[in-house]
Amino acid sequence: xxxxxxxxxxxxxALVDDLxxxxxxxxxxxxxxxxxxxxxxxxxxxxxxxAGLGLEINVDYRAACVVDLAGALRHRLVxxxxxxxxxxxTALAALGRLAAxxxxxxxxxxxxxxxxxxxxxxxxxxDGVVRIAPNLGWQDVAVGDxxxxxxxxxxxxxxxxxLSELGTADPPRDFVYIxxxxxxxxxxxxxxALYRGTRGWSGEIGHIPINPDGPACxxxxxxxxxxxxxxxxxxxxxxxxxxxxxxxAAAGGGTAALSALSALSAAGGALGTAVAAVVNLLDVKxxxxxxxxxxxxxxLREPIAAEAGRRVLTAAWSPVLLRAATFxxxxxxxxxxxxVIRGLLDDPAAWLARRQ
Amino acid sequence: xxxxxxxxxxxxxALVDDLxxxxxxxxxxxxxxxxxxxxxxxxxxxxxxxAGLGLEINVDYRAACVVDLAGALRHRLVxxxxxxxxxxxTALAALGRLAAxxxxxxxxxxxxxxxxxxxxxxxxxxDGVVRIAPNLGWQDVAVGDxxxxxxxxxxxxxxxxxLSELGTADPPRDFVYIxxxxxxxxxxxxxxALYRGTRGWSGEIGHIPINPDGPACxxxxxxxxxxxxxxxxxxxxxxxxxxxxxxxAAAGGGTAALSALSALSAAGGALGTAVAAVVNLLDVKxxxxxxxxxxxxxxLREPIAAEAGRRVLTAAWSPVLLRAATFxxxxxxxxxxxxVIRGLLDDPAAWLARRQ
Numbered sequence: 219x220x221x222x223x224x225x226x227x228x229x230x231x232a233l234v235d236d237l238x239x240x241x242x243x244x245x246x247x248x249x250x251x252x253x254x255x256x257x258x259x260x261x262x263x264x265x266x267x268x269a270g271l272g273l274e275i276n277v278d279y280r281a282a283c284v285v286d287l288a289g290a291l292r293h294r295l296v297x298x299x300x301x302x303x304x305x306x307x308t309a310l311a312a313l314g315r316l317a318a319x320x321x322x323x324x325x326x327x328x329x330x331x332x333x334x335x336x337x338x339x340x341x342x343x344x345d346g347v348v349r350i351a352p353n354l355g356w357q358d359v360a361v362g363d364x365x366x367x368x369x370x371x372x373x374x375x376x377x378x379x380x381l382s383e384l385g386t387a388d389p390p391r392d393f394v395y396i397x398x399x400x401x402x403x404x405x406x407x408x409x410x411a412l413y414r415g416t417r418g419w420s421g422e423i424g425h426i427p428i429n430p431d432g433p434a435c436x437x438x439x440x441x442x443x444x445x446x447x448x449x450x451x452x453x454x455x456x457x458x459x460x461x462x463x464x465x466x467a468a469a470g471g472g473t474a475a476l477s478a479l480s481a482l483s484a485a486g487g488a489l490g491t492a493v494a495a496v497v498n499l500l501d502v503k504x505x506x507x508x509x510x511x512x513x514x515x516x517x518l519r520e521p522i523a524a525e526a527g528r529r530v531l532t533a534a535w536s537p538v539l540l541r542a543a544t545f546x547x548x549x550x551x552x553x554x555x556x557x558v559i560r561g562l563l564d565d566p567a568a569w570l571a572r573r574q
Numbered sequence: 575x576x577x578x579x580x581x582x583x584x585x586x587x588a589l590v591d592d593l594x595x596x597x598x599x600x601x602x603x604x605x606x607x608x609x610x611x612x613x614x615x616x617x618x619x620x621x622x623x624x625a626g627l628g629l630e631i632n633v634d635y636r637a638a639c640v641v642d643l644a645g646a647l648r649h650r651l652v653x654x655x656x657x658x659x660x661x662x663x664t665a666l667a668a669l670g671r672l673a674a675x676x677x678x679x680x681x682x683x684x685x686x687x688x689x690x691x692x693x694x695x696x697x698x699x700x701d702g703v704v705r706i707a708p709n710l711g712w713q714d715v716a717v718g719d720x721x722x723x724x725x726x727x728x729x730x731x732x733x734x735x736x737l738s739e740l741g742t743a744d745p746p747r748d749f750v751y752i753x754x755x756x757x758x759x760x761x762x763x764x765x766x767a768l769y770r771g772t773r774g775w776s777g778e779i780g781h782i783p784i785n786p787d788g789p790a791c792x793x794x795x796x797x798x799x800x801x802x803x804x805x806x807x808x809x810x811x812x813x814x815x816x817x818x819x820x821x822x823a824a825a826g827g828g829t830a831a832l833s834a835l836s837a838l839s840a841a842g843g844a845l846g847t848a849v850a851a852v853v854n855l856l857d858v859k860x861x862x863x864x865x866x867x868x869x870x871x872x873x874l875r876e877p878i879a880a881e882a883g884r885r886v887l888t889a890a891w892s893p894v895l896l897r898a899a900t901f902x903x904x905x906x907x908x909x910x911x912x913x914v915i916r917g918l919l920d921d922p923a924a925w926l927a928r929r930q
Contacts, residue, residue: 341888350887392772404855413764415857416748422854422887427847429785439850439885491783494795495851498778499760501771529795531706531778532697 234261240570241267241330242287242562263287268332268562268569269324271368272555273317274375276339277301277353277400280313282320283548285555286329287562289385293323294548306348306359314364321365332562332569334368335554336361337375339401341419346372349419352436353401371557376421377412378553379508379543380405384412385556386544393504394496395543396423396489397550398511400449406500424448426492446488449510455481461510468517482517489518490525497530497538508543509550515542590617596926597623597686598643598918619643624688624918624925625680627724628911629673630731632695633657633709633756636669638676639904641911642685643918645741649679650904662704662715670720677721688918688925690724691910692717693731695757697775702728705775708792709757727913732777733768734909735864735899736761740768741912742900749860750852751899752779752845753906754867756805762856780804782848802844805866812837817866824873838873845874846881853886853894864899865906871898 219234220227237243244267246260265288274281278300284293295316301309313336321331338361340351348359364370380395384407395405402424406413414420424444425437432441445451449461456478458464467478493505505522507515519540527533545552562569575590576583593599600623602616621644630637634656640649651672657665669692677687694717696707704715720726736751740763751761758780762769770776780800781793788797801807805817812834814820823834849861861878863871875896883889901908918925 352887406855408764408769413856416859417857417888417892419888420855420857422857425854425885425887426851427784427885430843430847437887442885487786491786495782496855498781499762499776499852499855500769501773501776501778503772529781529783529798531708531781531793532773532775536773 236570237566238264240566240573242566242569265290266328267330269329270555270558270562271317271320271324271331271334271365272337272378272551272553272558273313273334273364273370274337274551274554275301275309275313275354276337276375276550280309280316281548281551282313282316283551283555284320284324284329284331285552285559287559289556289559291548291552292327292329293320295320295323302353302355306354306356309354310359310361310364317365321368331368332572333371333558334365335371335373335378335557336364337378337550337554338372339375339399339403341422342372342374344418346370348372353399371554373554373557374403374405374418374421375399375550376403376405376508377414378405378551378557379545379549380407380412380506380553381560382545382549382553382556383407383506383508383543384410385553385560390504390539392500392502393506394423394500394502395506395508395549396493396511397509397543398447398449398489398507398514399509402444402448402509404496406502408500408502423492423496426495428488428491443488443492447485447492452481452485455484461513465513465517468514479517482514483521486518486521487525490522490527491529493522493526493538494529497526497532501532503536504539504541506541506543508545509547512543512546512549515540592926593922594620596922596929598922598925619645621646622684623686625685626911626914626918627673627677627680627687627690627721628693628734628907628909628914629669629690629720629726630693630907630910631657631665631669631710632693632731632906636665636672637904637907638669638672639907639911640676640680640685640687641908641915643915645912645915647904647908648683648685649676651676658709658711662710662712665710666715666717666720673721677724687724689727689914690721691727691729691734691913692720693734693906693910694728695731695755695759697778698728698730700774702726704728707757709755727910729910729913730759730761730774730777731755731906732759732761732864733770734761734907734913735901735905736763736768736862736909737916738901738905738909738912739763739862739864739899740766741909741916746860746895748856748858749862750779750856750858751862751864751905752849752867753865753899754803754805754863754870755865758800758804758865760852762858764856764858779848779852782851784844784847799844799848803841803848808837808841811840817869821869824870835873838870839877842874842877843881846878846883847885849878849882849894850885853882853888857888859892860895860897862897862899864901865903868899868902868905871896 376397404421404423435442732753760777760779785797791798
């Protein structure tokens with residue numbers, strides 16, 4: 219470490235001591251000796267130090283997870299329930315109780331929850347106010363002190379989901395992450411970094427026009443992608459009530475399979491049209507399918523590829539690459555927890571100062 | 575200068591001497607004295623030193639311009655003519671003759687053409703090969719040594735046009751430049767820099783789907799923006815043969831005005847739909863209208879704003895800003911010439927070495 223950083227061995231020793239005391243690093247069995255000198259002590263990111271709390275509120279569920287410094291998922295709590303039936307205050311109070319449960323589980327493990335981040339399906343301003351979340355029916359909702367003493371960062375769910383993909387081993391340098399829930403959002407990664415847009419409101423792919431005279435959308439416009447490939451449109455067309463039922467129907471046989479496959483094919487066609495707009499505009503090679511799309515990739519892949527293949531100018535010699543999100547439907551809350559961990563690793567001194 | 579750079583006065587003097595000898599800087603009347611010491615010599619970018627040659631080949635014209643180091647347009651040559659009627663070799667030979675005329679005019683002024691850049695309406699690879707230009711009917715065309723000894727860089731016309739806008743005083747930090755000719759391209763500027771995409775093929779906005787079942791496009795797909803707002807579609811709908819005639823008809827009265835206004839309104843609506851896709855996805859605030867759109871802004875502005883206003887999720891509190899391209903239809907060749915000048919200013923030592 220001294221050789222790599224150019225610091226003296228004594229300085230490295232002192233810094234490592236601080237990080238071990240602060241529970242950011244843990245000593246492990248030394249690596250086999252190579253060469254002369256004192257045996258080196260092995261070090262690893264502490265699995266029992268600070269942890270990140272990832273939260274998500276979406277149209278039909280709320281969720282919380284705890285991820286440790288080494289990136290391992292330690293706890294995962296998901297509660298189904300239509301958030302549109304409650305006002306923002308009630309929904310946030312329920313989320314706060316879920317978050318407190320996750321935090322208590324983490325603390326029972328000896329972890330310290332160092333911070334929390336919340337994924338929401340809407341546009342978030344820099345000060346953490348949800349400016350608009352059309353599918354929740356929220357406007358100008360301040361999330362506030364959900365967890366008492368613990369600060370909660372708020373971000374768009376597709377942005378956080380894209381960050382979760384960016385945190386995997388060897389992610390593509392440019393990709394667009396499409397998160398399909400009742401709403402459809404996108405996280406845009408260009409040159410290895412999340413592209414947020416001028417005001418932080420990029421990625422509203424659900425409102426890309428697919429057919430200008432199409433069905434009315436909750437946003438006030440017509441023919442938006444959500445009306446063709448949003449979860450409610452797909453489930454309605456398939457005649458089922460949930461995504462798991464849809465996947466089972468598509469994998470099964472008989473008339474249920476026919477209408478499921480037809481609904482997925484239509485959704486895939488609309489998604490392919492939107493993907494064509496994205497790729498023609500941004501020239502990204504890879505599209506990651508997340509949210510409820512992650513488990514539907516076996517049936518969405520072909521119709522998306524076919525439509526994008528027809529409509530992307532460069533598709534003939536460079537086909538669009540489609541892949542399922544690594545963390546599946548958990549990507550947004552995993553990305554939220556990961557953003558807390560990222561903050562700790564980027565600025566360990568701030569954490570050490572807080573603990574004193 | 576010594577104070578600003580931290581270099582000694584002697585070093586600055588020697589460097590300035592090199593730049594003056596190399597015709598990059600010119601001494602001008604000293605600024606009025608302020609304080610003690612030797613009177614300072616005024617310096618400015620040399621208007622009679624190296625210059626940039628900007629070239630453009632488009633579907634219905636070819637053009638060349640000379641821009642000096644101070645950014646002034648010194649010569650401008652435009653030849654109308656349908657490039658689709660000739661093979662790439664013949665079209666490039668004609669462009670080469672036009673470029674040689676522009677270069678001779680520059681040399682007659684005492685300028686030295688330091689380099690050239692060519693704007694083409696298509697996808698260009700990093701080695702300067704035009705991979706595909708659907709509206710020219712070109713595929714894998716190597717531009718090669720158009721001008722004998724003078725190197726010619728090749729780039730997409732909308733990218734170069736966007737660079738011309740970025741080179742104006744106080745440009746927006748994020749914007750999308752839409753260049754409307756027979757084809758429609760876009761140059762995407764994010765965080766003050768051109769965003770080229772993974773392979774350099776970003777900005778193919780002309781092939782964003784507007785209506786999936788719309789008219790067949792030259793690209794092989796259906797319902798692309800070009801089929802609604804490309805120059806040929808608009809002129810056909812208006813019953814006129816050129817953009818100037820269209821503008822005159824729209825500004826005039828009677829039945830000619832009616833069909834011109836109706837054609838422009840339809841084109842504006844389709845453009846507004848594409849703008850909505852762009853803004854929902856990228857969250858840019860400003861759209862610059864260039865190419866033949868630049869002179870049609872008075873009639874395109876309202877329908878674009880109306881359609882984008884309906885379809886952009888954030889339009890209610892942050893309307894899309896529309897503006898005409900600063901250099902109008904000359905933007906691509908101005909951007910091409912400007913890219914040569916930019917190269918000289920970024921690396922003056924390379925120019926000084928070449929002159930020895």
